[in-house]
Structure formats: structure tokens, C-alpha cells
Amino acid sequence: MAKSYYDVLGVTKSASDDEIKSAYRKLAKQYHPDLHPGDKAVADKFKEVNEAYEVLGDPQKRAAYDKPSGGSAGGAGADFGGGAGGSFFDDFVNMFNGQGKESGGASSGGDISLNVTLTFEEAAFGVAKDITVNRFEPCSACRGTGAKGGTQYVKCNNCGGTGKVRFAQETPFGRVVSMKACNVCGGTGRIIKELCTSCGGRGLLRKNTTLRITFPAGIEPNQIMTVPGEGERSRNGTKSGNLVLMINVMPHKFFKRKGLDLAIEVPISFTQALLGDKIYVPTLKGAKVAFPLPEGTQSGTTFKLKGHGIENAKKGIAGDLLVSIDIELPKNLTKDQKNKIKELHESLRPEQYDKAKEFYKPKQ
């Protein structure tokens, strides 16, 4: 079996991300093929170091690699080898020129976070909404190149178009020759003859863009929804960031929500509670559901109306509507009303009250 990726980078299995990065940078510089033209052994070593870092430098791939099962040491190289092209090399170039971030999302777009407020019903039933995002877009005047007319480029004379220059440094250990990004062209190998007047040479412009976003039914308060590729654009439009939506749901006047279940408190009169009644319970959709309230319903009793909660069409399920009974007493009774109620009260026997009977039971 080949050396483990940890051995290749010369770090321990418990090395931190920073330690891995730093070890990689040191080795990548040491074995960079530009510094050893025609040396096959060094080129292979460089490849090996890159392969190791591609896995260990990515927390997810590293975790998969660390898993003891499946003999991943051999397989990982094959699994991840395919991706070693574009993005990885970009990172490598950025590492040398040290200005990848400075260019305002030129090489890859960042994520954008936005707060979105949905009404209770929108969150429950789902909604398509227009969301305005202020983000970098490639400048249309120069097609993202930053050069006037999109074509006004010349080869950089300083680096001969390679974007890299050699430089020698005297160190306590002797003269060290290495490569760095060309400071004239910023590592691109090209120089813009005339800057685009629309974007000032940046290649990107901040613009308001309106997106139609579909919020699925049953979205939860404080849920985070990621819309891939709708964050900051990159210059060439290939590596956009994500749009991250933090969802706030407004409360409802009557309904409360617990997952797909809805809860509502329904006020009834004391006569309805005593005698029972057919009551009509509102649902979130608007239609009312008839419900036979049983005789002698106590305050705080909860009934479950199955399937009248929030539907999750995707999963083909629906929550329930939980109806809790709130007995409301009438106010401002007339003398006559009070007398009739007293009369009723006097006609009732103590054993007709279950709880009170228990509560006030004389001690024996």
C-alpha cells in the first residue's frame, strides 16, 4: 500500500486544518514543477502532495478518508482524482498571488444571506415570491473581462504571459529561487489596455436582481433555505456563491403551529359546554369544519380533527388540527339573569361536580 496522505504531507493524523494547509503550502512550493523543469521525480512528488491535500484539505473528504472501513486509502485517490483540475489549480494560483479575495469575487462568488418574512399561511401552504438580491453580476459592457469592449488585452511583458515570475531570495540557508505571481498583471498574464468604463475594470457590477423563489409548503420558522448558485456571481459566471435565506414566519391571530399540526383555541358559551352543540371550527384554508361538541365538555379539553393541519404534498401527509375548548362566561348580567342562574345553581347537587366532589371531600 502507498503511503497515507498524512505521511505524504508529513503531518500526524490529529493535525489541525491549519497545520495541514501550512504543510501543504511548504511542500507545494518545494516541489513546484516550475522550479524543477524536466524533473519527473519532483513532478510526481508534486502530484502526490496535491492529491493528499485535495483530500485532507477538505473536512468532508478527510472525514471519509479517516473512516476505518472500506480501505479508503487506495480508493480515495481514484474517487477524488477527477476533481484535481480546475478549481484546485485556481486555489493554487491564488495562493501564490495572494490577491484572489481582493478582487471582489472575481474568481468565485461568495454567499449572500438574506432575511425573508413569510406570513403564517405562506409558510404553511408554500408560496412563490419575488426576492430582490443585490449582488455582483458580470459587467455586460465588457462581458466580465474588465477590458473596454471586452477585447482590449495584451500579453504581460513582465512575465511573458505566464502570470508568474521567478525571484531569488537570500536566506540564512542560501539563495532560494521560487516563483511568485507577476505583480504587473496580478498573475493573470494579461494586461488590460484600456479599462472598461462601466465597471472600472473590475469585470463585475453590483446590481439588483429579482429572483422568483419557490418556498415549499410546511416551511418552519427560522428555517434556513439555500438556493444554490444565486449568490455573488463570478466574473466569468461559472463559480457563483449561494443565496442563503433565513426564514421568519409571522404569527397568526388564531392558529399556532407545531410541525404540521395546527392548534386553535375555540371559545364556546357555558350552555354549549353544558348541553353540547354542533360547532364550526375554522381551518387555515378558510373552510369551516363541523364538529359535534359533546355534552358536558370541560374547559381546556382538546379535540383532534385529523388531517386538518398543514399538508406536506411532497410526502403525501397532513397534520391535525388541535381544537382546545375555552369556555367564555357572559359579562354584565342583569338582575333577572343572575336570579335565574342562582336558581339553576341551587337545583344542582354536589355529586354532579366530579372534581369539586373530590376536592372538597370532608376529611375522615
Ligand SMILES: [Zn+2]
Ligand atoms: Zn465592465
Ligand SMILES: [Zn+2]
Ligand atoms: Zn505578468
